[in-house]
Amino acid sequence: MKALMVCVFLSGLFFFIHTVIWRYQKRFQSKKMLLIIMMVVFLFIGLFRLTYLQWFHSALAYFSVCFSYLIFYLWLENDSPTLRFIGLLSDQNGTPMSLATLNSQFIEKNPIVGRLDILVEEGFCVYEPPNYRLTKKGTVVARLCTQLSRLFNIALEG
């Protein structure tokens, strides 16, 4: 029971600090800051008297919550074309929308340009005009994803 209470306390504190910073200190909004909050809040586990197995169980559950939220946060930060597409259709309240109108929304803001900028910014590739070249980090990720796709028979649909 104690392990669960500690996990609830830590998770609650994490979300509280995250919400306060994001609402009132916009300049600190970043994934790195989320990781910092996650680690700092985890130090509060020292306030509780736990056996080492309870400590481990609480920590596992706390990091599960935080990392799941971090993955969800990527959805919040990036506008997926599929979800934007659904949002546009949903705003129509049942009235059909033509493909031409939908296409025009995406052509105005080419999603590829934005994604390439992020890949460069996050160090997965470098832009050497007029080419994009994979960095070491990018090669590792691309190789891993290619092998995963082969292993599980995944066809690209993105």
Add this chain to the structure above:
Amino acid sequence: MGTLSYCWIILLPFIAISGVVLGHWLMARWIKNRHWVIIVVASILGEIWVLLKTGQSAPKGLTLAWLNGLSYMVLNTVIFGGLCYGYFTVINLNITALRIRLLKIIYQSPDKTVPETVLMAEYHPEAVIQMRIARLEKMHQIHCDTSGQCVLKRKELAYLVRLIQKIRTWLNIKPIV
């Protein structure tokens, strides 16, 4: 409660996620392009197994033993849920993410270098739309008729979009388009 039985309880979500990965790998050979369904079904079965085994392994005969058993079940559900969500996301990224697709295109070129014009030409916004429409139609989320008019068929994803918009507003997040 013995150390060994507590270790066993902590291990349960990890054994279950190994089962999910193995089940997905085996099923993916027979059922093509249904990764989401396979993972969700395997995760539900895994969750039932985790709950049953945690309940069986929790100490009995103590005062408020049921409450302890329940807390182990909640903790293991959280851990297993996190593992399944992470696994689902990794697979989902490989299927749908534009960024992963771009990385793969560059990786497949002989010197890991691709001109910007080639990337733009291979992956035009219209192609993005076409692929997304095909997938959403396959998932019965939308319907597009022959004249090119599309309507929303099911509401689940629309609710998700609204939820995401509300959280973005609450947290002051401006999405990257």
